[in-house]
Amino acid sequence: MKARHLLLIGYVVFLMLPLYWLLNMSFKTNQEILGAFTLIPHDFTLDNYRVIFTDRSWYMGYINSIYYVTLNTIISLSVALPASYAFSRFTFVGDKHLFFWLLTNRMAPPAVFLLPFFQLYSSIGLFDTHIAVALAHCLFNVPLSVWILEGFMSGVPKEIDETAFLDGYSFPRFFLTIFIPLIRSGIGVTAFFCFMFSWVELLLARTLTSVDAKPIAAIMTRTVSASGMDWGVLAAAGALTIVPGALVIWFVRNHIAKGFSLGRV
């Protein structure tokens, strides 16, 4: 028991050190960041955050990112739920091939694929819209969702489906009122992963946007190269990128922690 706690505490400390340093930097001036090693900021300043909250081109980045990430999470979950039910309950022509093919879409190195992506979304007039990024991110989030959900659904005994159908439930009613509550921990985890992978993806999001839907991560790189590394603002922006995701995991934490309860049926 002791060793377990030591491991966990050690790991959490290891996680927090770089994050502390990010937060620490975000409250410092550039001179202090580059000039000396200081554990706590000497000239405590909120200027870095002020830059972000007063400049439209900065804070719109967060709004754009949140917008397309939410869109992507909703699309991914709503198509992946029925599909993963099919994979976990039925065999059908080509099921194994289809399942593996879905996974292969996460395996393409992005560098060269960016150009055809740009052409494809430009040709259908979606360039620089949030929906374009949301759809493009489905490429890796939908397979992931199907995959995670399938695992959780396979854990639900099939007798539950059969009993419900014997009791006269229609498929949609069974799916929405019985099945989805049963796997809510899986849905919570999946939603979090969709949100996360879409939130941190940079290359596709940057390629498919120019002004109106530009994500925060892309705005950060641009501003950095233009003003010759403004470390303080960069650190503040970085610290703020963690906030939306942390909120999401806070909301789904109970679904993850409660897990699977058969008592509901």
Next chain:
Amino acid sequence: MRKIENNKAWFLVLPVFLLVAFSAVVPLMTVVNYSVQDIFAVDNRVFVGSEWYREILRDPGLQNALLRQLVFSIAILIIEIPLGIAVALAMPRRGRWASLTLVVLALPLLIPWNVVGTIWQVFARADIGLGGVLITQLGIDYNYAANPMDAWATVLVMDVWHWTSLVALLCFSGLRAIPDAFYQAARIDGASGWAVFRYIQLPKLKNVLLIAVLLRFMDSFMIYSEPFVLTGGGPGNSTTFLSQTLARLAVGQFDLGPAAAFSLIYFLIILLFCWLFYTTMMQMGRGPKA
């Protein structure tokens, strides 16, 4: 679980199929197209067949990058998978502490990848970064910008920092999905802690572990932004991984033909390894014990 044969299930899968195919097929075919052509300008291209493929496979620079990449990805799997399982087992099961640990673990995952590189770029500096200063205080001569070994270690530790939580979170949710009855039965049988892990927890974790292994393999094999920002591939070429070599070819020199051929070979290598992991781990689940 016995599955029912039912081809109507295709209707449930169709939305996923269409959505993914829309974004997958056209770009893939375009890249295949590039890879067999010599492109001088948009309307001036020559069919060259398999020439780019032969050129790419013979390039010693790429072979070295591939070797580095393989060593890196294998090291990542060896460190992150056991560590992630251990952390998941050590996490509190319920209550306020469980929630707090979940949120803390998720934090590194939520940082955009280029920012991760930036954080570590400062954090690991021996003069102004907390991590670098701590290591120097221990009496180790450490400089990730000059010493290839240090650069390697830094990229590796950065990735462990960034991604072990993913394994831990997946395993944690998998562990929570084990009904209490299993543990009660084990307690009645007087099973040891190891036996509980080996015969109850590990088999039940098979699904999430498969996801974790494949995800970590794919993503570490395509790692780009973090080492690019942290070390720029240096010192020398010591931390230049495959995707960076590819990006140099595609964006730096704009050699679209060879770069496309390279991407497809790259893709096939990942596919091969994932297929190997996938089939081996699926076989393991059907071992004599089950």
